[in-house]
Amino acid sequence: MHFSSASVVVTLSSSKLRTATVDEFSVSKVVEILSNPEANLSNFPIVKIDKREISFDLSIDINKSNFGDVATQSFETQCAEKLYKALEPVRQADPNLLFDPRIWAFINLYPMREYNLARWCDGVGLFGKTLPAEMPVGYFFTKRGDLKGHTRCGARRLYIAAHACQASDGNLNNLSKFFSDTDLYTQIFERRMSLDSELALALAIKLETLSRAERRFALRSVQLMLATISLEYLNRQRKESLIDSALSDYQNR
């Protein structure tokens, strides 16, 4: 484990999976952890499944040359893919670990620390910039039963998209569709219908290139249809036809 004092490249490759002692830390504690990760590892005991530790290898390189690209579709896709693949040993050990907010607190504050600071905190704490005493820390944590809390958590947000692709298609080929813009991602994953991976992916594919107004109309229409139809009962083809029908309503309105 290595933390560079210059805070340019800080990675936690080949590390052991740890878990935070609580779902969320206070703002001052987060600042303390981000300022001095090594000294605060005592707040993150190592996870053991059947008495065995879980190793995983995750490193997202944030440097001055790619800092400006962190919000782009290609960078987000790349990060989501890396994160999803890196967490394979965790899924193998116990897939349920990945809905525990305390595990995500660790992933966000340690291996994904630089990504989160760059993507969601304007790069504070990176490249010699100091961490302010008060900063927004919501992106370092997720919630248990709240969809907004899932999708506004820096690393889990990436993971959710990758998991939807894998569960639906068996591969990550369509992953980039989710990151074409932040509004599309949010509009899909902050709705309960996104718990169905097939529908979430079908929406991303069909709505990716549309205007914001068209997308929002289609999403509202699908949502409305689902007030009378049980989504879970439908096969993939039927789910796609719901979206087509919503899009055709937009054309004919």
Added chain:
Amino acid sequence: MRSGAPRFAHYGQADCEQRIRVKVGEDLIDISQLENPESIWSKTEIDLSGRDSISGLEINLESKIDVKNDCKGYDWTKFVEFFDFIVVLTNTSSRKRTCHKGQIQPTTYKGQRRPVRYDGRLEGIPIDLKDFSGEITLEPLFVVKMTVPTGNLLDSVSMMRLVPGTVIAYSEPIRIILNRDKRGFMSLFEFVWLPFSKNASRGLPENGVFSLEWTESPKIYINQDVDELENILTSEAKVGNSAIARDNINLPIAHQVLTSVLDLIIKKVIQQHADFPEDSAEEIALSLNSQERQFLLSWSYVLDPIHDLNANLDMAIDRLIDLDDVALNEFLTRDIPVVLQQALASQASIEKMINAFFKRIGGGDIE
């Protein structure tokens, strides 16, 4: 979970009967046979908070649609041909949304051909609790069948053609609460704002700031007589003076509440051990009431003399009852206050307040 009646659900709300068995160790036990079952189980809610010995559930559901329900819109005699009975399982925490298909059985009176009732049955839905977190919802629904003859079904009330999956009848959803709350002990409490000066009969201290009532529905009374206290404590500010003031007022309240509750629980555990020395840690844990168990979901490591973060409640109790009087005293007077200060990040919070104070009087940051 749907809210309200779906538009084409002309067959209305179906009465639903449930039979639930819980898995304890290797055994499946009917939920009604558990200790204090009414605290767990009602027609639409199963609360397993703090019941750590339960590892799974087996759910059997039966939803009934009676001909007396003014059934209109669809051909009653072709119910089995047109509709399916399903139970939708949703769990937001684990991001699961699945469908379990059951069977529909017509009931016909002797000598009559027209069924008087249709029963949708689904037996043995297995729920392994380790695969879920938070709250699971089960929604029993009758929907238009995927194999409906012409690909859709005419609703003679709305004259709309319904696609497969359309809900034509529903039962009230069943909520299974695994952990009512694990986020923080403060959410266990109901906060009640009262002017203490006018409520002396409740035993509230006239010059106090807050008062704790540790009952089955725990409450924290907060004194409205204290100027601006309500505004500050209910402030949602994330930064600034209000946020700093709120955090620093919350701190002694949280400290005292935690200390009082832990003290109560420790005394109860020690007393139970003294009265029944043969009782195992598990049996002692079972003697705690539901609010105590909920509290310990997040705080059992504080109760544990070695503060092992991975210790479960039974392990913590085992170590606690092993302490002699001297060690117990030291644990209560020295160990617990230190652990609580760390858990509540007291030092950082107080430093922040002092910094803000010096900034306000123009003294700059304290190094």
